Amino acid sequence: MNKKIFRLSLFVLAVVAVLNVTAQTDSLKKMPTYKVGIFAPLYLDSMFSNNTFRYKQGLPKFIVPAVEFVQGAEIALDSMKSGNGNIDATIYDSKSYTKNISYLINAKQLDNLDLIIGSVKDADYKQLADFALAKNIPFISATYPNDGGITANPFTVIMNSTLKAHCEAIYSYLLQQHGTDQIFLCRKNGTQEDKVAGYFKFLNEQDGRALLNIKTLNFDSTISSSYLQSKLDSNRKSVIIGGSLDENFAGNLGAACYDLPAVYNRILIGMPNWDGFASLQKKDDFKDFPFYFTSPYYNEKKDTYSKILMSAYAKKFKIKPSDMAFKGFETVYLFTKLLTKYPDDLINHINDKTEKVFCDYNFRPVVLKKETATPDYFENKHLYFIKLLNGATSKAW
Helix, strand or coil: CCCEEEEECCCCECCECCCEECCCHHHHHHCCEEEEEEEECCCHHHHEECCEECCCCCCCHHHHHHHHHHHHHHHHHHHCCCCCCEEEEEEEECCCCCCCHHHHHHCCCCCCCCEEEECCCHHHHHHHHHHHHHHCCCEEECCCCCCCCCCCCCCEEECCCCHHHHHHHHHHHHHHHCCCCEEEEEECCCHHHHHHHHHHHHHHCCCCCCCCCEEEEECCCCCCHHHHHHHCCCCCCEEEEECCCCHHHHHHHHHHHHCCCCCCCEEEECCHHHHHCHHHHCCCCCCCCCEEEEECCCCCCCCHHHHHHHHHHHHHHCCCCCHHHHHHHHHHHHHHHHHHHCCCCCHHHCCCHHHCCCCCCCEEEECCCCCCCCCCEEEECCCEEEEEECCEEEECC
């Protein structure tokens, strides 16, 4: 990409840059221009009153992830080297009062996009996915770990794998590595917990019989180490699956496993959101006891792209980039490069490994009903197993 056009409408603060760079006319004539729409919930209309920033103490927490995602995206666009085309990238505030997604669609302001990238969820996600299908525009969902109920939509690509995909990865690991070990699915009452249990039951009984002997242990508000010990065999390895997305449950189950006598050989595998639980990262509470969980993202931050982002971020904002900034950088860099490489057939080349940025991805078509041939969406099925030990994370396997 020789020249890039950025139309970024963001608030002028130390944490956000405003760009309005116009490519030279001669350059635009030489190569095609591709239009990219980047959506994030910036809440710009509620941030200002009469052109005055309303929050004197700084950015409110609820807006920070979107701002960081956009910052990473902006640095990605600014870092791209010469390629096969020019990029006209516009960042849209999905929570705008006057120009929200519905308005933009009805006003036909998105009809000429070649690629949609969104760090959005719920209704915003559904609107963009439906619009992408109607207009045959690839829609990359960068951070939402949910299919949002969409079906028959082969233009939607989910990067942040769904809970079902995480359960599939854990089950596959169990099948390959712990087929003869004790396996316990520990859970509490709850809708999400029902989903997790249902996923494992479906995976384990697809052929009408259970392939693995997975025992379910139900807990209320307390998890007793002595009760857990009564279920384990000290002569066998035990795999304990924390089948809940609740932080208190994760901490209580972790404490129960931690307090077991050393003679019990156990592995505790949690759900994908356990990586964000501060209670599990306390070194003194779980000294030398590892937690395992799956994640679509793993970056040691030693590669060239990471160094580009960290250097630019430090120069612009005087701080280190967050995980959301890395996600914004990776998503925009990867799929914008693929767009210029495969402008007419991006969806069929989303697994092109030559443009890898930070993580490995394996996008597979998901078909929810066997009788249908059209993919309901594409989802990243490549998941890393991460170990959290003494407050530090590393790739386990």
